[in-house]
Structures are given as C-alpha cells and as structure tokens.
Amino acid sequence: MGEEGGGRSCGTTRELQKLKQQALEYYQENDVPRRLEELLNSTFYLQPADVYGHLANCFSKLAKPPTICKVVGKNVLDGLGLPTLQVEIFCTIQNFPKNICSVVIATHFEVHENDSWELAEAEEAERLEAVSTAVQWVNETITEELQGLGPSSQAEVDQVLRTFFESKVQEDKERKELEKVLEDSTVPTPFPLMPPSPPPPPAKKKGQKQGRKDTLPEKPIVPPDPVEPVLCGSMAIGAVSLAVAKTSAILGNSPLYLNIAALKHRQGMAMLLEIQKHINRTIEVLPPLKAETKKGHNGGKKGQQQITGKLSHLGCLTISYDTIEQPLLLIQGICANLGLEMGTNLHLAIDCAAHELMDYSRGKYEVMMGTHKSAAEMVDLYVDLINKFPSIIALIDPLRKEDSEQWDSIYNALGSRCYIIAGTASKSISKLLEDGNISIPKSSGLIIKHTNQTTMSDLVEITNLIDRKKHVTVFGSTEGESSDDSLVDLAVGLGVRFIKLGGLSRGERVSKYNRLLTIEEELVQNGRLGFNEEHSFYLNEEAEKATEALEAAAALAGELPEAPQPIFPTEVVEESART
Structure with a gap:
C-alpha cells in the first residue's frame, strides 16, 4: 500500500509540474501579467480539482468574446x-x-x-x-x-x-413595377371619351338683391390618407434587433434598460449617473381603501344606478354614457372615495381616437350616439373639457391627422395647458426618420411603438430627434401584445417621459406593470431615479420665446439655479376614457 500510494503521489506531482510548465509557457507567449504566474506557483499546495478550477477561471478570461x-x-x-x-x-x-x-x-x-x-x-x-x-x-x-x-x-x-x-x-x-407593366400590356387602351358639357349657371332667385353673396357651402371633408x-x-427586423440587445444585456449581466440607456447615452452616461446618485425619489404611498363608504363606487348618491360595461381587448372598461363628462365624473368620484385629489395624486390622459369617431357619410365626428360635430366644433369641445377637468394633462389623437388646420387651433388653444399627442395621427418611425419632420400635425408629443422594421438604433435616433424638437415621447404598446416585458426596459432605457400600457388587466399587460415596478425598485435602491413633482408643458411659440427670455435674464442675474435632470423620468399613462 505504501509503495502504491507513493507511486500515485509521485505521478500526481509530475502531472502537476507538467501542467504548470505548459501553463507558464502559454502565459509567457500571451504576455499575461505576473500575478497569474504567482497563482500557478501556489498550485502545488492545492488539490488537483482546485488546480483545474483556477486554471479554468484564468483561461475563461482569455477566451474569445461571445x-x-x-x-x-x-x-x-x-x-x-x-x-x-x-x-x-x-x-x-x-x-x-x-x-x-x-x-x-x-x-x-x-x-x-x-x-x-x-x-x-x-x-x-x-x-x-x-x-x-x-x-x-x-x-x-x-x-x-x-x-x-x-x-x-x-x-x-x-x-x-x-x-x-x-x-x-x-x-x-x-416586383410591383413589373406587375404594373404586365397589367398595362394586357389591358386594351380605351377610346377617349368626350368631356361632359359644363352645367348651366344657377338661376338667380327672385327678389335677390344685387351683390348679395350666397351662403357659402361647408368646406368638403378631407378624405382619409391612404394607409401607410x-x-x-x-x-x-425589429424582433431581431431587440433580441440582440437583450442578449447583450444578459451576457453583460445587466438589465436591458441599462443596456438601452448606455446605447443612447454612451458618452454622458457616467456624468448623469454621478448626478443622479445625489437625487432621492419621494414616494407617495396611496391611502388604503376605506372599509365602508356611504357613496356608490361612482361617487354618486346612495342607491344611484351604477355604470356597467365590458372589458375590451386593451384591458380597459368600455361603458355607455349619456354625456362626454360622465366617464370623467366616474373617475373623479372613485378618486374622492379613495382620498385621491385629481390633478395632484392623479392625472388623466384621454385617448380620443378621433379617427375612429369620423362618420364619413356626414363628414363629422360622432362623439356620442346621434351627436355629430365638425372639426372646428371638436376644438371647442376639448377646450370646454379641459376647463372643466384641469387634471387632464394629455389629449391623444384629438383629431384625424387630415384636419391639419384644427390641429393648429387646438395646439394654440391648449398647448400651454396639456400635451397634444399624435399617436395614430403620426407617421411611422421609418417615415419620421426619413422626412426628419415631426411637426405634422402640430403637436407637443408623439407616441412611438416598436414594430416591424424598427431597430434599437432607430428608437435611439427618433427619441433624440423628438428631444431636440422639445417634444414629449410616449412609448406605447400595441393592441395585440404578448407577455414579453421588454417594452418597459426600452421605454426606461430611452428615457421617454410617458409609457402607455393600457388597462391594468390581462397577463400580457400586467407583466409590463410588474416590470415597471421592479425597475423602479432597482433604481430607487441604487439612487438613480429622479422625481419631478410638476408636469412641464411645451408652450406655443410666442409663450416659449417669452419664457426663454425670462429664464435667460434670471440666469444672468444669478436667480435661476440649474436643476439636475432625472435620468429616467418615465411615467405611466393609462387609457382612462375615450371621447
């Protein structure tokens, strides 16, 4: 036994010495620091398994990147x-x-x-x-x-x-050009038709005074633009780009949102993180639900009939109502029962979805069953609504994109009081990047979505463009969402102002809310999350110039200290009601 044990010991020693010599030669050839050589000198006192483990760790650091x-x-x-x-x-x-x-x-x-x-x-x-x-x-x-x-x-x-x-x-x-050529070659050329004779001028009505103008007909409605x-x-394209970004985050052992943020703020990231570690987030905890209430859930009198509805595929409650204000009063009543103050604890964003309200046979918007309004009347409706409910901070798609004049009117009337956001009324990201113009229709912000050929670089480029134009970016989910929660990481990483997720229901949307809460907890623990209690609105051009002049004068006088900007000022916009 002694000889056998001694032989095994000598064999193990020779193997270790040989392995040590091979490793030293490799390190010397590859110019590895001397500390690795010292590590190998100490392997004589380790067990064989420990030796191989240390060597594996050393070699893994020299391995080719994934x-x-x-x-x-x-x-x-x-x-x-x-x-x-x-x-x-x-x-x-x-x-x-x-x-x-x-x-x-x-x-x-x-x-x-x-x-x-x-x-x-x-x-x-x-x-x-x-x-x-x-x-x-x-x-x-x-x-x-x-x-x-x-x-x-x-x-x-x-x-x-x-x-x-x-x-x-x-x-x-x-392919389309070839198909058109083949189609034109097979269709016979028709004979030109004689143009119809012009209609006779309208007869002058009896008793009509000379020079009196007839009542001008209503301006014909602009037909909808063809679907892009x-x-x-x-x-x-978009899926592969996102998958690669997520892969890089996993291999780097970092959250996806930090990977996206680094992609956007590659040069200024370290500076921003240094600023943000001195900013603490103030968290308001909502009061618990009251055990008993004398009012109904809609804030009305006891015994009042409750409004019922069904859940849409967006996870939102669709209800019938008698007035435009009724859904908003419902929300207001619920908040009062919960001890929440509208405009302080909770703000509203209304997805008006005006393109779905247009009655093309009448040329007007049908805001309620049997109630039709022209584009100009819609502007007055929104102004009246904001006057009654100042807690509304955003109107999404208040008009069709074809009603450009009315977009100008509503922006001039309400642009200093709430965000006028173009969602469906905006072009796709690829078109926006191609044109470089995000001001049509005139708005204070855009909704962007990660779909189709949109890459991570496209998202960075479009948000940079929107930021340069002093517009607000809203990152929105699509209607047919999956349970993949990467959308939230993209929104936080890109530093958008709002995220539009739909109702807090259905697994594919709840998962995104949960991911948002997780990110919030991580950023609060790391001291990286800033908080801004007030909503700042981008005013119309005249007000912007006056504000800039006042700020410049105050800065010169030393009265306007520079405030650090939060690195991830992401907020949530829920679809609370539809006009």
Missing part, C-alpha cells in the same frame, strides 16, 4: 391567440453554442372587434403571411448575415438589418 452563431424565428401566439413572431439568439461561448434569450414582437395589425367575418378572415390570412415571411427571413438570410458578430455591437447589427431590409424594399418595388404600406415580413 459571438452570434444562430438566429431562429418561430411562429407563436400573442395575447389574443393570434400569430406573431418569436426570435431566439444562440451564441458561441467558449466554443459551445448556447441559447441566450428569446423575444416576442407584436404585430402592427389593429384589432377590430366588430368587423365582418370576411374582413376578419382576410386580415387573419394577411397576418399569417406577414409572420411566415418574417420567420423565413430570420431563419434563412438574417441568421447567415449575423453569424460571427458580437451581440454587444448593436450599431453594426442594426446596420446589417437595415441593409437587408432596404434590399427587400427594392425587391418589392421592382407595411412590407410583409418587416417585423423580423
């Missing part, structure tokens, strides 16, 4: 049970492929609950084709294009995706 080896697209279901795209990222880590993360992107299709079965069937087929094409793009070309790239190289990845998408756009354009075309499969 690179993308495969991107996989899948057809999955969203929160409404409809098809959408899932993307998985595989990376090569220490010579082994590993599944790092997956994301699910929502489709751009709107959900119309009252559509006929024919329209619903046609849209379902279009949605399925869009998802199938996106899956094909990811599994064929995109995965090949991204192989070997590092997930931390977000700008390089996004540029590859943009180039690929531009090629697809060009292919689609050439969306290239089939474009959601692959």
Whole structure:
C-alpha cells in the first residue's frame, strides 16, 4: 500500500509540474501579467480539482468574446391567440453554442372587434403571411448575415438589418413595377371619351338683391390618407434587433434598460449617473381603501344606478354614457372615495381616437350616439373639457391627422395647458426618420411603438430627434401584445417621459406593470431615479420665446439655479376614457 500510494503521489506531482510548465509557457507567449504566474506557483499546495478550477477561471478570461452563431424565428401566439413572431439568439461561448434569450414582437395589425367575418378572415390570412415571411427571413438570410458578430455591437447589427431590409424594399418595388407593366400590356387602351358639357349657371332667385353673396357651402371633408404600406415580413427586423440587445444585456449581466440607456447615452452616461446618485425619489404611498363608504363606487348618491360595461381587448372598461363628462365624473368620484385629489395624486390622459369617431357619410365626428360635430366644433369641445377637468394633462389623437388646420387651433388653444399627442395621427418611425419632420400635425408629443422594421438604433435616433424638437415621447404598446416585458426596459432605457400600457388587466399587460415596478425598485435602491413633482408643458411659440427670455435674464442675474435632470423620468399613462 505504501509503495502504491507513493507511486500515485509521485505521478500526481509530475502531472502537476507538467501542467504548470505548459501553463507558464502559454502565459509567457500571451504576455499575461505576473500575478497569474504567482497563482500557478501556489498550485502545488492545492488539490488537483482546485488546480483545474483556477486554471479554468484564468483561461475563461482569455477566451474569445461571445459571438452570434444562430438566429431562429418561430411562429407563436400573442395575447389574443393570434400569430406573431418569436426570435431566439444562440451564441458561441467558449466554443459551445448556447441559447441566450428569446423575444416576442407584436404585430402592427389593429384589432377590430366588430368587423365582418370576411374582413376578419382576410386580415387573419394577411397576418399569417406577414409572420411566415418574417420567420423565413430570420431563419434563412438574417441568421447567415449575423453569424460571427458580437451581440454587444448593436450599431453594426442594426446596420446589417437595415441593409437587408432596404434590399427587400427594392425587391418589392421592382416586383410591383413589373406587375404594373404586365397589367398595362394586357389591358386594351380605351377610346377617349368626350368631356361632359359644363352645367348651366344657377338661376338667380327672385327678389335677390344685387351683390348679395350666397351662403357659402361647408368646406368638403378631407378624405382619409391612404394607409401607410407595411412590407410583409418587416417585423423580423425589429424582433431581431431587440433580441440582440437583450442578449447583450444578459451576457453583460445587466438589465436591458441599462443596456438601452448606455446605447443612447454612451458618452454622458457616467456624468448623469454621478448626478443622479445625489437625487432621492419621494414616494407617495396611496391611502388604503376605506372599509365602508356611504357613496356608490361612482361617487354618486346612495342607491344611484351604477355604470356597467365590458372589458375590451386593451384591458380597459368600455361603458355607455349619456354625456362626454360622465366617464370623467366616474373617475373623479372613485378618486374622492379613495382620498385621491385629481390633478395632484392623479392625472388623466384621454385617448380620443378621433379617427375612429369620423362618420364619413356626414363628414363629422360622432362623439356620442346621434351627436355629430365638425372639426372646428371638436376644438371647442376639448377646450370646454379641459376647463372643466384641469387634471387632464394629455389629449391623444384629438383629431384625424387630415384636419391639419384644427390641429393648429387646438395646439394654440391648449398647448400651454396639456400635451397634444399624435399617436395614430403620426407617421411611422421609418417615415419620421426619413422626412426628419415631426411637426405634422402640430403637436407637443408623439407616441412611438416598436414594430416591424424598427431597430434599437432607430428608437435611439427618433427619441433624440423628438428631444431636440422639445417634444414629449410616449412609448406605447400595441393592441395585440404578448407577455414579453421588454417594452418597459426600452421605454426606461430611452428615457421617454410617458409609457402607455393600457388597462391594468390581462397577463400580457400586467407583466409590463410588474416590470415597471421592479425597475423602479432597482433604481430607487441604487439612487438613480429622479422625481419631478410638476408636469412641464411645451408652450406655443410666442409663450416659449417669452419664457426663454425670462429664464435667460434670471440666469444672468444669478436667480435661476440649474436643476439636475432625472435620468429616467418615465411615467405611466393609462387609457382612462375615450371621447
């Protein structure tokens, strides 16, 4: 036993010495610091398992950084049970492929609950084709294009995706031009028709005085703009870009929102974090629900009939009402019962969705059943509403984007008192970046969404553009959301002012509220979350100039100290009511 044990001991010693010598040669060839050599000199006193563990740790630090080896697209279901795209990222880590993360992107299709079965069937087929094409793009070309790239190289990845998408756009354009040529060649040219004779002038009415002007007819309603075309499969671009960003965050052991924030504030991030650690967030805790109340839940008298409704796919309660003010009075009454003061503890943002209210047969908005108003009358309606309910801080899509004159009117009338936000009335992110103009229609803010070909770099670029124009950015969810909560990280990382999540119901939306609370807790614990008690509004041009002049004069006089800006001033906008 002694000889056998002694032999095993000598063999182990020789193996350790040999391994030590090989490691020293490797370190010397690769110019590794002397501290690693000292570590190896001490391995003689360690057990073999400890030696290999230390060596593995040392070599892992010298290993090649993770690179993308495969991107996989899948057809999955969203929160409404409809098809959408899932993307998985595989990376090569220490010579082994590993599944790092997956994301699910929502489709751009709107959900119309009252559509006929024919329209619903046609849209379902279009949605399925869009998802199938996106899956094909990811599994064929995109995965090949991204192989070997590092997930931390977000700008390089996004540029590859943009180039690929531009090629697809060009292919689609050439295909449509060819189809048009073939169609024109097969259709016979019709003979020109004689133009109809002009109608006779209207007869002069008897008794009409000379020079008296006839009553001018109402200005014809502007037809809706054609729906902006969306290239089939474009959601692959946005999904892959988000998946790569999330992969980089996971590999870097950091939250996604910090990864996005670093992407946007790469140069000024350290300075902003230094400022923010001196700012403490004041948290208001809502009072508990009262055990008993004498009033009904709507704040009315005891015994008053309660308003009932159903839950929409947006997670919001849809109710019937007799007046425009009734839903707002309902919210006001509930807040009074809870001890909340409107305009202090709670502010309202109304998603007016004016494009859904237009009655094209009458050329007016149907604000309630049987109540129609022109675009000019809508402006007066909103002014009266803000006068009655000053706690409303935002009107989203108060008019159709085609009513540009009335957008100017409502902005001039209310722009200093509440945000006038363009959601559906705004162009897509790609169009906004292409035009570089976010002022049509005239508004104080925009809703942006992560859909289709939108990349992480696009989101950074559009929010920078909106910030430069002193507009407010609202990051919004889509109607067919999934349970993926990356949207919240994007909103916080981009530093947007508001996030629009819909009602606090359904798993795919509750998960986002939970993620928002988690981020808030993390930032409060780290001392990185600033708080601004008052809402600042971007005034119209005349008021802006006067305010800037006063601020400049006060600053010169030493009366206006510079206030540090919060790095993540994200707030929540719930869809509380629809006009």
